[in-house]
Amino acid sequence: MTTLKLGLHDTVELAKRLGGRFCVLDSVLRCVYGGDIVKEGMQLSDMLHEHLRLPVKSFDEGTFTHDGHFYCARVYSLSDGNEYYLCEVLGQSEAVSIMEKTDGAVELLSLCSSMDYGLNEMHDSIELLRSTLRDNGDMEKFLAVCGFERSLMRLSASVKNLTEYSRLMYAPPERVLFDAEHLCEKLTERCNAVLAKCGRYIEMYGEGKGIYICADGRQAVIALANAIQNALLYSPKDTVPRLTVRRLDSRTAEITVVNEDIMFTREDFSGAMDFAYQRAGCGLAVIRRFAELSHGSCELVRKDGIASLTLRLPLASEAEVADFRLEEPLTFERFSAGNIVEVLIGYAADIFV
Numbered sequence: 001m002t003t004l005k006l007g008l009h010d011t012v013e014l015a016k017r018l019g020g021r022f023c024v025l026d027s028v029l030r031c032v033y034g035g036d037i038v039k040e041g042m043q044l045s046d047m048l049h050e051h052l053r054l055p056v057k058s059f060d061e062g063t064f065t066h067d068g069h070f071y072c073a074r075v076y077s078l079s080d081g082n083e084y085y086l087c088e089v090l091g092q093s094e095a096v097s098i099m100e101k102t103d104g105a106v107e108l109l110s111l112c113s114s115m116d117y118g119l120n121e122m123h124d125s126i127e128l129l130r131s132t133l134r135d136n137g138d139m140e141k142f143l144a145v146c147g148f149e150r151s152l153m154r155l156s157a158s159v160k161n162l163t164e165y166s167r168l169m170y171a172p173p174e175r176v177l178f179d180a181e182h183l184c185e186k187l188t189e190r191c192n193a194v195l196a197k198c199g200r201y202i203e204m205y206g207e208g209k210g211i212y213i214c215a216d217g218r219q220a221v222i223a224l225a226n227a228i229q230n231a232l233l234y235s236p237k238d239t240v241p242r243l244t245v246r247r248l249d250s251r252t253a254e255i256t257v258v259n260e261d262i263m264f265t266r267e268d269f270s271g272a273m274d275f276a277y278q279r280a281g282c283g284l285a286v287i288r289r290f291a292e293l294s295h296g297s298c299e300l301v302r303k304d305g306i307a308s309l310t311l312r313l314p315l316a317s318e319a320e321v322a323d324f325r326l327e328e329p330l331t332f333e334r335f336s337a338g339n340i341v342e343v344l345i346g347y348a349a350d351i352f353v
Contacts, residue, residue, distance in 0.1 A: 024087065038073070052075065071090060099169065112163040180245055184245045203242045216294070223286055228257060261306055
């Protein structure tokens with residue numbers, strides 16, 4: 001049996017090496033070496049929502065709230081004497097990262113699928129009722145049903161995004177070679193077909209030649225639809241969001257969605273917007289996860305009243321493009337992703353679809 005004899009100095013050195021989310025606790029869970037969240041002198045045992053039985057033999061965990069945020073504290077015993085403990089503090093970003101890389105999405109996916117099915121049935125019934133009231137000229141009840149349908153549309157958009165987010169965590173991507181510029185062009189046409197009902201539209205700019213990437217085409221459609229939805233939601237209605245596709249360099253494709261930022265131009269939306277904040281769910285999380293699975297990156301920048309969301313994805317190699325069988329092109333329709341584009345864009349434009 002191995003005997004552990006890590007003293008205070010060794011435990012502190014280990015915490016330093018592991019990074020800011022680690023700290024060191026004494027035998028009564030008082031912090032003697034602080035990290036980013038739990039600072040030196042804090043009594044963790046007074047903060048925990050659960051009771052940790054001392055001494056901790058090998059490992060235990062509990063939750064606590066600090067500065068309005070919820071954390072998980074994982075306490076590790078590294079010494080047989082139980083004089084000091086290594087403590088790892090996990091916040092939302094760390095927890096989501098773990099869930100994305102394990103089976104955490106399994107139960108979420110089944111729940112979202114069930115909700116999506118129920119919402120679709122509700123939508124069909126409400127659409128029939130709305131049409132009947134309109135035909136009968138009962139405008140008071142017609143407007144009331146329209147308000148309910150608008151709320152249902154928002155809920156449906158959120159559930160569809162959660163479903164896709166769960167799939168991004170659970171199902172491995174089906175990576176294929178396709179023309180990103182062609183995909184963006186067809187997606188813009190599809191979005192503008194929905195937006196024609198309200199007078200808004202999206203502008204799309206490209207290089208006029210193939211920009212080939214290897215990624216999951218369906219995931220790309222959903223990620224870009226979310227980026228366009230955000231641009232519509234957070235921009236004044238008299239402005240035109242812009243989608244641009246280009247080669248950043250010989251190895252990278254860059255797709256950018258730019259819009260005037262209502263957060264800076266309208267007083268009723270003044271103040272900072274957290275990256276995770278969404279009116280319609282987890283759209284930015286969907287975009288970020290798609291970028292990660294495609295071996296790329298995602299960046300959201302707001303400056304001088306302009307918001308820019310940029311995806312940078314690896315270009316396919318010349319050999320991959322040469323092997324691409326042009327006689328069997330991968331059309332946009334193959335990546336159509338059902339009606340999620342119409343639901344997301346329709347909600348952003350306040351249009352019933």
